[in-house]
Amino acid sequence: MNLIISFIALLVHFPFGFYRVKYKKFSRPWSRCLYIPIVLNMLVRHFILPWDWQTAMIYLWPAVLVAHILGGYIGSRFNPSENVETQ
Numbered sequence: 001m002n003l004i005i006s007f008i009a010l011l012v013h014f015p016f017g018f019y020r021v022k023y024k025k026f027s028r029p030w031s032r033c034l035y036i037p038i039v040l041n042m043l044v045r046h047f048i049l050p051w052d053w054q055t056a057m058i059y060l061w062p063a064v065l066v067a068h069i070l071g072g073y074i075g076s077r078f079n080p081s082e083n084v085e086t087q
Helices: 003-021 028-047 051-080
Strands: none
Touching: 003 028, 003 051, 028 051
């Protein structure tokens, strides 16, 4: 059950990593793509899941980190504005 919840978290947070690469680093939209998933995790863990914080650190946070890294990598591949060389 814990791995299913981790996989669902990965699927939910993947778009945040995908869209995060489209914005300038440390801009307001970039920060929103980074911090909204953190707040979502805290709310879900506190109100929905009966997990302690140790369980969330083992299952939930690695899924979110992998989702952001994978989404950022794939998002940078599909963003044509960064891949175009200027002469």
